[in-house]
Amino acid sequence: MRTLIIGGVAGGMSAATRLRRLDESAEIVVFERGPYVSFANCGLPYYVGGIIEDRNSLLLQTPTSLAARFRLDVRVNEEVIRIDRGAKTVLVSNVLDGTSTAESYDVLILAAGATTGPALSGHGVPVRTLRTVDDVDAITSVLDDLGTGARAVVVGAGFIGLEAVENLVARGVHVTLVQRGPLPLSPLDPEMASPVLEALLDHGVDVRVNSTVADVRAGQVQLDDGSVIKTDLIIEARGVRPDTNLARSAGVTVGATGGITVDEYQRTSDPSIYAVGDAVEKTDAIDAAATLVTMAGLANRHGRTAADAIAGIAEPSVPALGTAIVGLFGLTVAMVGWSETRLVASGRPHRVVHTHPSSHAGYYPGAEQMSMKLLIDPETEALLGAQIVGGAGVDKRIDVIATAMAGGLTASQLSRLELAYAPQFGSAKDAVNMAGYVADNLATGATRSIQWHELDDAMGAGATLIDVRSVDEFSRGALPGAVSLPLDEIRTRVSELPDGPLVVHCQVGQRGHTAARLLTQLGRDVRNLDGGYRTWLAGMSATGTTAATNPSLAHV
Structure with missing residues (x-):
């Protein structure tokens, strides 16, 4: 059995090493178009920031170490440029000297990963992504040459963009973050993204939301609103898309999401070809639809699934939840x-x-x-x-x-x-x-709640908003239209409340729940503001709506 794997890093190397552990007799060849076949790509931003000091610690395995431990034939600087499914061969080009060879396969695993969209044209300004060891080498070289006072523009405020910002700031670089949408980290809901924006601003990052790059020239970036930003370096972090060029040209089915279609064992529409990693459609755990999730954990897991299937001990992949985490300041x-x-x-x-x-x-x-x-x-x-x-x-x-x-x-x-x-x-x-x-x-039904973005409509329909925090808390900041009635005074002053529906709130929701239970048992129509004042404030801040007032004490 001769298995060829196109692409290393997470998905490809997971498939290769798992298959070797299952089948000592298999011939396994890995083609990687870059010079590094196994590296910690999630650690790259932290080398730029100096958190990870040893560059070599990012290089997990080499062709030599993989040959010694796993008897893998790993060929770096070798790019597969064509698949002939009928002949079961691939055409491989050496990226250094341009020579090409044909290689046969019994089984093929596609692990090409993802690629960025159309690159920004730098016009004299270095433009790099943060996806490869070559990227971080180029970025650190530029920053070392510039020394203090360097300026950088990071385009895109997703996971990689935020990690780039944090680590550039750690190096003393003045950073401008350009985000197409209204808030950083677009998968977050507005009230949850508000602390992210606050952290960026607190650390001196120039955040430009609802903006895109219109032009780059002569050491500056021009945004679509006409503003101009001086810069020495651009980090391209606008997101990625599945690298499906080989699959498409070979007639392997690509789904509506833009990712390669696979079954639960990572098989493509060609039973001799498997696909793993960022280029592949996953099954969404919430609605069972095809989706794209570009996470290293899934790439590793699905590489293992493909290897198991090839070795005859198939266990199906499970749907993807999209669990993710990022740190920022x-x-x-x-x-x-x-x-x-x-x-x-x-x-x-x-x-x-x-x-x-x-x-x-x-x-x-x-x-x-x-x-x-x-x-x-x-x-x-x-x-x-x-x-x-x-x-x-x-x-x-x-x-x-x-x-x-x-x-x-x-x-x-x-x-x-x-x-x-x-x-x-x-x-x-x-x-x-x-x-x-x-x-x-x-x-x-022990309690009923209302969300921060539903509050205005409720008050417009006649609900009275009651702040059950202490008088001191109320005096430091309150929701517009709220009246103060501390929780501990409700029993003795309930007769002072106006008729009609009530919405109660506290700082985070717990005292509001207690107030809602009390008032409900006293026969009132009442809902608790979910997450309280803190959630409302975050939501209003994120959407740019009027924030809290500092009342001269409005009491029932």
């Missing part, structure tokens, strides 16, 4: 599943829960606050997605929720998870448990 941003924005766009019914728990017990030093958001199917209580933004503890909470989603747990069942507790690690009611309690209250 001490802020941790994580997500899994669908956003509210995506659910609304698809017309899918959903329920929303916002909480603002601490990373560990509040009485233990160093606790950091998180903002958590759950998206829930209102009929089945299935978890549709989650977003968490904060400091310490975000990573483990998103992993718990991703695991719960993979295991089919409902939102309410999060409240019953038995999670590890000690004061320095969590709370007796963990952040995940608390989100589950809120979800359970909504599912059972």
Whole structure:
């Protein structure tokens, strides 16, 4: 059995090494068009920023080490330029000298990954992506030559763009971030993206949203609004698209998403050809539709799946949740599943829960606050997605929720998870448990909630907004139109409340829930503002709407 693998790094090398462990007799040849076949591409930005000091630590394996340990025939600087499915051969071109050879295969694995869109033309300004070792070598060389006072423009505020910004700032570079959409990290909902924007601004980043690059020339970038930005370097981070050129030219089916169509064993429309990695369609765990998810973890997993299938021990791939995480200036941003924005766009019914728990017990030093958001199917209580933004503890909470989603747990069942507790690690009611309690209250009808973006319509329809925080909290900032009635005074002053529907709120939602339960039992029509003042403020900030007032104390 002769297996040829086109592309190394995550998907290709995972397939190659797994196949060798399963079949010592197989002939396995890996073609990589670049000089490096196995490197830590997710670590590249951190070498630019000096966090990772040793460049060699990014080079995980070499052709020599892979030959010694796995008996792999790894050929770098060799690009496959054509597939002949009928003859079961590929045409390989040496990128250094232009010579070409034909290689036969019994099985072919496509692991070409993704490619960037049309490149910006630099006109004298260096333009680089952050996808290869050559990229970081070029970027660090430019920055070393410039020394202090260097300027860079990062185009695109996705995961790679934000990592580029953070690490350029760490090197003392003045950074301008250009984002086509209204907020950085577009998979986040607006109120969850607000802290990301705040972190960028707090660290001196010049953020240009709703903007695109119109022209680059003579050491400057011109945006579509006519503004001009001086720069010494441009980082192209506008996202990627599947590299399907070989598959298309060979007649292998490419789906509507633009990715290569595969079955649950990573087989393409040609049973002798498998495909793994960023160029391949995945099955979405929420709606079972074809989707694109460009994550190293999935590439590794699907490389293994392909190898298993080739070796005759096939186990199907599982649908993709799209679990992701990124760090930015001490802020941790994580997500899994669908956003509210995506659910609304698809017309899918959903329920929303916002909480603002601490990373560990509040009485233990160093606790950091998180903002958590759950998206829930209102009929089945299935978890549709989650977003968490904060400091310490975000990573483990998103992993718990991703695991719960993979295991089919409902939102309410999060409240019953038995999670590890000690004061320095969590709370007796963990952040995940608390989100589950809120979800359970909504599912059972113990409380009713309203979202930050629904508040204006509710008040326009006649609802009275009651702030149940302390008078001191109210005096430091309040929602427009809110009146102050502290929680501890409600029982004795309930007769002062006006007739009609009420919306109550506190800082993060917990006291609001208590107030809503009390008023409901006293016969009032009441809803709690989900996530409280903190969520509302983040949402208003993200959308550029009027923020809170500093009242001269309006009381019931």
